[in-house]
Amino acid sequence: MLLETTREENPLRKGMERERSPEPCVMVIFGASGDLTSRKLLPAIYNLAREHYLPSGFSLVGFARTSMSNEQFRQQMFEAVQEFSRTQPVSQPVWESFSQGIFYHAADYNDPAAYEKLVEFLIQLDRERGTMGNRVFYLATPPGVYSTIIQQLGISGLAKPASNDSWVRIIIEKPFGRDLESAHALNQLASQVFTEDQIYRIDHYLGKETVQNILVFRFANGIFEPIWNRRYIDHVQITVSETIGMEGRGSYYDESGAIRDMVQNHMMQLLSLICMEPPIAMGANAVRDEKVKVLHAVRPIQPDEVLDFTVRGQYGPGVIGGKQVPGYRQEKGIKPNSTTETYVAIKFFVDNWRWAGVPFYLRSGKRLPKRVSEVAIQFKQAPLLLFKNSRMAGLDPNVLALRIQPDEGISLKFGAKIPGQTIQILPVNMDFRYGSSFGVEPPDAYERLLLDCMLGEATLFTRSDEVEVAWDFVTRILKGWQQHPPEDFPNYPAGSWGPERASQFIETDGRTWRRP
């Protein structure tokens, strides 16, 4: 694979694992007083600073409505880092140095004067902290104010780089729209203010070590690619299951449901990485081009087909981890007659030469028995004529399972002979766990993604066409569901593997769900 390099290299970097560090810049976080900033962003940025991934002079401006001073914001962020940082304890000297670059701008998102003041302040930071006109704007607000902020950034001139030597980027959190129409509208608005290469749509799943390992596994090893196709693969199962319920996100989740929360973004990303052709280079556009091709090849499920190709579920009361838990409709923030799905299973096909005829089964749900994210590739059964007289009850086909979380790793199931006079074959697992085997703690996904954005590396961010194609697929299903409202919710107890209908759904194809 060719690496794309766009700048003259620093000779001191040759031979180092870190190819370069970001240029000095300011990150402005809109919604800085919210949960995401405290739980994820500041801890990630602190750890980047601590491990000297960030450049000297890096500065951070929190922008939110809540009134507070620089000092109060710094104290709040210190407490957040103390609670949520993956490295403990927080280093006082590092924090004191780092926090000198943290500032707060209390303002209304739709007040033009607030952005004019922000412009002046950022210019002051360029002078005092050497941030050179480089900016990252992070939208960590509720999605409802994205368009307001984007427009104001355009009007104030903040969206345009101050000179040819500086850059401006914007990171937009998920959800990127609620359906195809809203996603397209948001894309249109963003593209009126920013160019596509300035826009970084973040899906933190892509920052996970094992998700990146899918590409390494497929394209750094020669043995898998020849069998990675319809000739040898019977079907693929992608499972993202959670044991938790709403965890305080009830009112947001009730407007979204499992298909928006998980399928449109994370699971479609996993699907595209599993199905894509090898890219011509490991650059952002080369990789994303291949991912988009896969998404275009996914056969749409029309609204009148949803009952044949999808299953919805909503959990009722049950037992998780030995404890009684309430049903979805009893959770805080959920309407008592809510028809929002907390479980979804989908069968679909990728209509291209590599995958034609291979069914893909996706399932995702809350309050399932186990927290697991995995991709399981089940191969076709070998011709068994050689062993037709042997005892092979329960012999399963070969399965290659890529575990995303927890306990990231890869396992391969195959049949082996039990030692003895007769041929008896049982399935065995060859198991490799990344974390245990390499003994290295991987960085947090946000650390990886934030650093990549500052470096201008967009491979792990989604492109506008990727987002819209994924929404197109999901929106058709949503329309079909609207025409067929669920009548049996809740239809699975918490702690089970989902509705009974989901089992029937796959068994009619002569297959069964894996027990991950």
Next chain:
Amino acid sequence: MDQVKDPDNNTSQPEITMQSEKVEVGAIEQGLNKLWMHFPETMHLAETKDAALIDPVMRACVLNLLIYAEGKDEIHLAQHLIEDIAGHTPCRIIFMQGDRPTHEQTLSAEVTAHCAVSPESSKQMCCEQITLQAHGEVAVSQLPATVLGLLVPDIPVTLWWVGNPTFGQNLFDDLAYAAGRTILDSAYFDPSRTTLHKLWQAVSYRHTFTAFCDLTWSRLLPWRELLAQFFDPPALRPYLQRIERVEIMYEGGETAEQEVNPNQALLLASWLAARAGWSTVTGLREIHENTVRYVLAKPNGWVILLLATRKRPRDRKQQETHGTMSHHQTPGNIAEVHLYATASRDGNLPQASFHITQEKDDDCTTTRVEKEGASPISRVVRMESMLLGELLGAELQRLGRDMIFEESLNVAAHLMEQ
């Protein structure tokens, strides 16, 4: 079987347990098989909080690690670090203990299973150690042949030679020949016998069959990273060619008589010179008290290079890092680096300087950029001295030659010839 628990176990680290058994040298593989077959899968369960969650033993092997040590201190150091290594790198360890100055001629073997239970994982990850104790010259000379038959196929072989390497002797050459990578530590070289210059000669002659790694070089990575970072922004990169003076201060001894190992400072300076394109000039070296001064040539002038010791009390962590080795040389850890660059004639680039200073708190370092006419920009970052086990663990994950190291070593050898 002996069963030993890691006495210094920290709850945030993998918990290591071991089982050992003496075996005949000719039956080592059988001994290992027996060890695994009888390994009590539930041995550890009763002693852990999450007994119900722990699955049985899982073996993994990503490396053949050959370790050669001779001398009580070296053997003790290696044994101590093996437990660290086993917790992070599942491998087959072949630990050779040489004892040449004895009339006894014996070669004995012992096999050990090391099992780690990481707090994050539900499986015990086990790897195996074969210890070969060779007493007498004849027994020691048999080690390479014995080792060859014990290597696990299809995975890399790395040799860690503990203490002073005996370049040119059969034992060293034969073991290095079997290994794709040979790890040394010039912080432990006996200066009367081995220098960076000799290391360079060894690299030059032996690089066709083994890649050399010096842990002194590995210790420099954080310093190299911070120095490189100064010149990452395109606006500052032109200063690299305008450097006219480099000062590297390194930790001196607690007393004036105590010898100080200059290899870290020398290698760091050599790296900078090699990457910036400076060349050594014969005869231009001066020594004043605790300072060595070199003059290097660059395309548009000269660079003054000063390597000087700075007194600093040793702390507990540094003692752990360097253990107790025979020569009792102070390791000469880098304490400060200063680069001074001239202004450009057209005035576009003002005078500038770049500084890295290790704080009193060993875990932190301050970097500072000063440009004429602008406020200095400084920051504090974490830069812990890496423990020897951590350095080794990082090197065990690397394969192949490090050409930048060899390039720097070449310059260091030339500087030593001055």
